[in-house]
Amino acid sequence: MTDAPSSVEKPTDPAIESGLDRLTPDRIRQVIQQVLKNETGPRFKAYVETCMRCGLCAEACSYFLSNDRDPQFMPAAKVKNTIWEMLKKDGDVSKDFLRRAVRIAHLECNACKRCAMYCPFGIDIAYLMLLVRRICHKLEITPQYIQDTVNSHSVTLNQMWVKDDEWIDTLQWQEEDARDEFEDLQIPLDKVGADIMYSVIAPEPKFQAGLLYQAATLMHAAGMNWTMPSTPGWDNSNMAMYTGDNEISGRIARAFFETAARLRVKRIVMGECGHAFRSVYDMGNRWNSWVMPPFEVVHALAFYHELLTQGRISIKEKYKKKVTLHDPCNVSRGRGLHDKAREVVNMVCEDFVEMTPNREHNYCCGAGGGVINCGPPYKAERMVNNRVKAEQLAATGADVLIAPCHNCHSGLEDVIQHYDLKMEIKFLGDLIYDTMEKKIYEPGA
Amino acid sequence: MEENTSWDWGTELKEIPFDEWRTRFNWVQSPRVSRDGERIAAIVNLDEMAFNVCVNGEVWEGEYEKIWSLTPVSGNGFAAFVARDEEWTMAVNGQEWTQWCDFIWQMMKSPDGRTLGAAFQSDSEYGVMVNDMPWEHRYENLTGAVMAADGTSAAVVQVTSMPGADVDAFKQGVFSVARNGVPQDRRFLNIWDISFDASGRQIGYTVRTNREAYTIVQNDTLWDNRFESVWKPEFLDENSLLAPVRVKGKWELYKNDAPFWRNRYDQLWHLTLSPNGRDIAAIVSAPYGRWSVAVNDKVWPVSWDTMISDIYFSENGATLAAVYKHKNVWDLAVNQTSWGMAADMVFVPCFNADGSVVAIVIQKQDQYQLVVNNRVAASGFSFMADPVISPDGSMILLKGIENGIYKRRIIQV
Numbered sequence: 001m002t003d004a005p006s007s008v009e010k011p012t013d014p015a016i017e018s019g020l021d022r023l024t025p026d027r028i029r030q031v032i033q034q035v036l037k038n039e040t041g042p043r044f045k046a047y048v049e050t051c052m053r054c055g056l057c058a059e060a061c062s063y064f065l066s067n068d069r070d071p072q073f074m075p076a077a078k079v080k081n082t083i084w085e086m087l088k089k090d091g092d093v094s095k096d097f098l099r100r101a102v103r104i105a106h107l108e109c110n111a112c113k114r115c116a117m118y119c120p121f122g123i124d125i126a127y128l129m130l131l132v133r134r135i136c137h138k139l140e141i142t143p144q145y146i147q148d149t150v151n152s153h154s155v156t157l158n159q160m161w162v163k164d165d166e167w168i169d170t171l172q173w174q175e176e177d178a179r180d181e182f183e184d185l186q187i188p189l190d191k192v193g194a195d196i197m198y199s200v201i202a203p204e205p206k207f208q209a210g211l212l213y214q215a216a217t218l219m220h221a222a223g224m225n226w227t228m229p230s231t232p233g234w235d236n237s238n239m240a241m242y243t244g245d246n247e248i249s250g251r252i253a254r255a256f257f258e259t260a261a262r263l264r265v266k267r268i269v270m271g272e273c274g275h276a277f278r279s280v281y282d283m284g285n286r287w288n289s290w291v292m293p294p295f296e297v298v299h300a301l302a303f304y305h306e307l308l309t310q311g312r313i314s315i316k317e318k319y320k321k322k323v324t325l326h327d328p329c330n331v332s333r334g335r336g337l338h339d340k341a342r343e344v345v346n347m348v349c350e351d352f353v354e355m356t357p358n359r360e361h362n363y364c365c366g367a368g369g370g371v372i373n374c375g376p377p378y379k380a381e382r383m384v385n386n387r388v389k390a391e392q393l394a395a396t397g398a399d400v401l402i403a404p405c406h407n408c409h410s411g412l413e414d415v416i417q418h419y420d421l422k423m424e425i426k427f428l429g430d431l432i433y434d435t436m437e438k439k440i441y442e443p444g445a
Numbered sequence: 446m447e448e449n450t451s452w453d454w455g456t457e458l459k460e461i462p463f464d465e466w467r468t469r470f471n472w473v474q475s476p477r478v479s480r481d482g483e484r485i486a487a488i489v490n491l492d493e494m495a496f497n498v499c500v501n502g503e504v505w506e507g508e509y510e511k512i513w514s515l516t517p518v519s520g521n522g523f524a525a526f527v528a529r530d531e532e533w534t535m536a537v538n539g540q541e542w543t544q545w546c547d548f549i550w551q552m553m554k555s556p557d558g559r560t561l562g563a564a565f566q567s568d569s570e571y572g573v574m575v576n577d578m579p580w581e582h583r584y585e586n587l588t589g590a591v592m593a594a595d596g597t598s599a600a601v602v603q604v605t606s607m608p609g610a611d612v613d614a615f616k617q618g619v620f621s622v623a624r625n626g627v628p629q630d631r632r633f634l635n636i637w638d639i640s641f642d643a644s645g646r647q648i649g650y651t652v653r654t655n656r657e658a659y660t661i662v663q664n665d666t667l668w669d670n671r672f673e674s675v676w677k678p679e680f681l682d683e684n685s686l687l688a689p690v691r692v693k694g695k696w697e698l699y700k701n702d703a704p705f706w707r708n709r710y711d712q713l714w715h716l717t718l719s720p721n722g723r724d725i726a727a728i729v730s731a732p733y734g735r736w737s738v739a740v741n742d743k744v745w746p747v748s749w750d751t752m753i754s755d756i757y758f759s760e761n762g763a764t765l766a767a768v769y770k771h772k773n774v775w776d777l778a779v780n781q782t783s784w785g786m787a788a789d790m791v792f793v794p795c796f797n798a799d800g801s802v803v804a805i806v807i808q809k810q811d812q813y814q815l816v817v818n819n820r821v822a823a824s825g826f827s828f829m830a831d832p833v834i835s836p837d838g839s840m841i842l843l844k845g846i847e848n849g850i851y852k853r854r855i856i857q858v
Contacts, residue, residue: 014613015612015613018613038693038694137656137657138656138657140616140656144610144612145610147612148609148610148611148612148615151612151615154634154635154653155586155588155620155635156588163566163571163586164550164551164564164587164588165547165548165550165564165566165571168513168548168550169548172511172513176494183471184471184472184490186472186474188474188475189513189514190514191475192792193790193792193808193828230513230514230551231551232588245656247657247659247673247674247691250674251637251674254714257752258754261752261754261755262754264790264792265790266790288712289711289712289730289733289734289736290734290751290752291733291734291750292751294751294752294770375610
């Protein structure tokens with residue numbers, strides 16, 4: 001493993017700078033006061049009043065650990081240097097303060113909630129950081145690249161400016177290719193009354209169309225009654241959730257669930273993504289007054305588990321290389337799927353080694369919470385902030401890292417390359433596709 | 446609506462051996478049934494990259510590399526998007542349109558079914574075609590195409606190019622609405638939910654004017670009020686546009702830029718007007734997390750915990766049905782009364798003229814059933830299309846596949 005520089009130059013973000021240029025002290029005060037008064041409640045008050053600055057959150061934070069325990073990266077310090085100060089000064093904060101606050105909220109916190117688990121009072125610092133991002137959104141000082149992603153969501157209802165025809169054309173292309181393996185394979189578009197709506201995030205049609213191919217072969221082999229929508233509402237991701245653009249976030253979640261309703265499906269299965277799962281399970285739904293998702297949403301991990309344990313797919317020969325598993329925050333710490341993930345890995349792989357810590361205690365990949373979506377300008381500092389993750393991966397001695405989440409996958413790919421970890425990275429679906437029997441499920445067979 | 450008085454409402458059972466098609470073709474997909482139930486069609490595979498549409502056992506002329514979006518259309522026929530030599534067009538009852546393009550999607554039908562439209566892309570430029578006539582102007586991006594009853598089409602189009610990730614250019618507003626291909630003058634950050642009045646002359650839509658201000662455009666005029674969010678507007682008549690708007694965290698109904706309903710809701714969407722124009726209904730949430738229906742701002746006394754997906758008026762407006770999910774099962778409520786079917790899924794209800802008969806297809810334990818006024822009228826089907834009630838209300842047309850055989854059956858109410 002190679003060392004990362006201990007610090008890197010902080011880039012200037014044109015969107016933040018142009019946003020700050022337009023701000024006046026009155027506007028800053030007005031927005032902060034409005035958000036704190038109208039958009040917070042007892043939860044915020046309780047967090048503010050119960051934190052006793054004990055610092056137990058510090059050791060939980062991968063930024064703190066990766067930066068030689070620099071106190072400025074303590075979660076409590078991040079709160080102190082952002083929302084508490086805004087509250088204390090009743091919104092009367094400077095542009096320099098805001099420039100630092102944007103960085104803390106968007107680039108120095110993955111909203112991974114590990115610190116909340118170690119806080120003796122359960123203070124959810126991710127919530128507080130998202131509140132800062134909400135203020136940044138209203139002040140129009142959100143980092144450029146993640147704002148562009150949200151702009152894409154607002155126009156196309158997907159995060160990568162995938163046009164309607166490109167989406168359908170990609171599905172048809174993958175269907176055609178997959179017919180080399182299964183002659184009569186279909187990716188059924190808009191099949192009303194299907195059991196399952198399969199949904200993905202936009203990087204799949206944009207850059208990783210092979211994942212659609214794999215999912216289609218899996219559905220086909222398992223004999224599922226499934227469909228995919230041809231219309232916007234197919235992308236389950238939601239970066240607006242991470243920029244505090246709650247209105248666009250709600251619009252995305254509405255389109256997603258109403259697409260399922262239009263297709264009259266029984267449940268939604270989604271690909272290997274963590275934040276998207278959080279969006280439809282926890283946040284996007286609630287802005288719309290859906291306390292819980294109106295459709296059962298099954299993460300790919302749980303779906304693989306179902307297919308394997310029900311015998312709908314079977315493994316021909318287990319994967320031989322030594323593998324380790326990264327627990328994505330939103331599906332493990334957030335939703336408790338870590339044990340199912342291990343059962344699947346053990347059904348598919350011969351040689352599985354745990355990383356330490358693991359399950360709900362796992363360190364974030366360092367890319368989540370919208371951090372990687374802030375784009376290439378921040379990659380160098382992201383690598384510095386990922387040092388503890390790199391050390392954790394290196395200690396496993398594994399040949400292959402399984403990362404069942406798109407954000408984690410992309411972030412960890414960078415970590416592996418940057419720290420020269422000599423590991424391959426795979427989705428769990430990659431391994432299942434490689435090892436499964438390529439035959440069609442027959443009940444009772 | 447299509448005229449159904451001329452249909453065969455005799456009680457003779459008509460059958461087509463649908464599963465036999467599976468022995469004739471490599472595979473059969475996307476079965477669709479004509480409105481009158483006389484025809485069943487499916488996309489069939491003849492050979493590698495050779496597809497066609499089979500209707501009642503007869504295939505259209507020619508072959509295509511790809512086919513999708515098979516849809517029942519006016520005259521009890523079928524339309525589909527078809528591709529040959531990597532170019533696409535629409536085929537209606539086997540007749541191809543003359544205009545071919547690089548891709549075609551989003552099939553649109555006028556309420557009488559006689560006008561068909563679709564979005565298309567050629568050479569990376571986007572437009573809409575209506576009855577084989579493409580827009581003269583094309584755009585670099587197009588979303589949300591709609592078509593009015595008279596065949597007027599509109600879509601959100603990008604009228605100014607924008608470099609990748611240029612968030613400042615985006616803030617200036619690069620989107621407009623093109624009507625029959627001609628863009629309107631105003632540009633916005635975002636435009637959604639284009640709505641026409643019954644004549645197709647009036648147009649309304651939702652817009653975002655800056656990162657946190659949403660409002661409504663009514664023809665060329667922007668409402669003065671700015672809201673936290675807005676949902677799709679609907680024309681009450683040619684001079685009155687209604688829209689759900691979010692104010693101080695709650696949803697209200699506005700008419701022509703002024704508060705219209707008095708109550709405020711945690712959610713308010715799916716505005717639905719009775720065909721006679723007398724009643725306005727919407728799906729509402731109040732209190733937070735509970736779902737009900739408001740009719741003229743009066744909320745039904747029942748509510749459900751998961752969702753209401755859609756609501757439907759009978760033709761005379763006397764009956765209002767809501768498709769809802771509660772405690773993990775789907776159901777139908779008619780004029781505030783739940784049917785208690787506890788189904789795995791329910792589809793779209795249909796009504797007789799006075800709304801006294803309501804029929805709906807449901808799925809339960811992997812079977813399709815036809816339910817009429819909350820009594821099971823037929824079951825054991827592996828597929829059913831939405832039923833139709835005869836003009837005099839005495840008969841129901843059932844269209845479904847049972848034991849591999851397509852059946853058109855008339856059931857007496």
